[in-house]
Structure formats: C-alpha cells, structure tokens
Amino acid sequence: METRRDHDPASSAEEKFAEYLALRGKRLSRAQRELVRYIFSYHDHFTATKLIDDIRAKGMKISRATVYRTLARLVDAGLLRTHRFEDQVAYEHQYGYPEHDHLYCRNCGKIVEFTAPQLAELREHVAREHRFRAQSHRFIITGLCESCALQQARRRKVDFI
Ligand SMILES: [Zn+2]
Numbered sequence: 053m054e055t056r057r058d059h060d061p062a063s064s065a066e067e068k069f070a071e072y073l074a075l076r077g078k079r080l081s082r083a084q085r086e087l088v089r090y091i092f093s094y095h096d097h098f099t100a101t102k103l104i105d106d107i108r109a110k111g112m113k114i115s116r117a118t119v120y121r122t123l124a125r126l127v128d129a130g131l132l133r134t135h136r137f138e139d140q141v142a143y144e145h146q147y148g149y150p151e152h153d154h155l156y157c158r159n160c161g162k163i164v165e166f167t168a169p170q171l172a173e174l175r176e177h178v179a180r181e182h183r184f185r186a187q188s189h190r191f192i193i194t195g196l197c198e199s200c201a202l203q204q205a206r207r208r209k210v211d212f213i
C-alpha cells in the first residue's frame with residue numbers, strides 16, 4: 053500500500069525505475085536517468101526513432117543501444133507500454149496515466165486518444181462469459197482522420213472532372 057504521493061511524474065517514474073533495477077542488482081546510470089526524465093517530462097506517443105532524434109536535437113549524448121535497452125526495461129517495469137499501429141511501434145506512459153484507447157490514421161500516422169467506459173463494460177462482460185480475469189485490453193480504431201478524409205474526398209472530386 054503506497055501512502056506517499058509524488059506529484060512529479062518524472063521523479064516518481066525515475067524512483068520506480070531505480071527500484072526495479074535495484075531488485076535486479078543494477079544501478080540507474082546517468083544516461084538512463086537523463087533519458088527517463090526526458091521521457092516522463094511530457095505525455096505523448098513516440099517511436100524509438102523519434103525519441104533518438106529528439107534527444108540528439110537536445111544535445112543529449114545517449115547511445116542508440118542505451119535508448120533501446122532502457123525502453124525495453126521501462127516496458128518490463130510497467131512504466132511504459134507499447135502499441136503496434138500498423139508498421140510502427142509506439143511507446144507511451146503506462147505509469148500514472150489513465151487507461152484509454154486509440155484512433156490511428158493510416159494516412160498521416162496521427163494518433164488520437166479517447167476513453168469510452170462502454171469498452172471496459174464490454175471487456176468485463178466478455179471476460180465473465182469466458183471465465184476470464186481481465187486485466188487490460190487493446191482497442192485501436194484505424195482509418196482516416198478528418199483532414200485526410202477531406203483531402204481524399206477532394207482528390208476524388210478532381211478525378212471526376
Ligand atoms: Zn490523417
């Protein structure tokens with residue numbers, strides 16, 4: 053039972069990660085600490101490639117190998133989770149962030165978050181039917197975002213003229 057509340061998600065994620073590593077006889081390196089702080093300083097979906105570009109742009113000197121290793125450990129520690137959107141794998145915060153689902157635009161790659169309590173109800177209903185104890189679910193709506201759908205409609209109109 054946790055009683056202490058830390059209002060800074062970056063520092064509590066860092067603490068959790070340090071605990072996770074300590075249980076495995078490892079220590080949080082300076083590069084890893086810097087990376088974890090950066091990842092948890094804002095909430096967004098990101099790919100490993102985008103993260104590497106971003107930290108390079110910020111002048112942080114962290115090797116690709118460290119980035120990939122740290123991401124894998126953060127997922128294992130339950131601090132990050134991965135989503136597969138068609139051909140790209142995106143990471144996002146698992147720790148301290150409410151459960152939600154996603155819409156994914158197949159044209160521009162835009163990811164939109166939404167919450168629908170009906171999905172949790174459906175999950176419980178299906179799980180009960182199969183005598184299953186549900187812990188989580190993944191639900192992704194793929195298609196076209198509004199601007200991509202408009203663009204496509206306009207292109208079609210031009211084709212008809
Ligand atoms: Zn789009």
Ligand SMILES: [Zn+2]
Pocket residue numbers: 097144152153154165
């Ligand atoms: Zn999300």
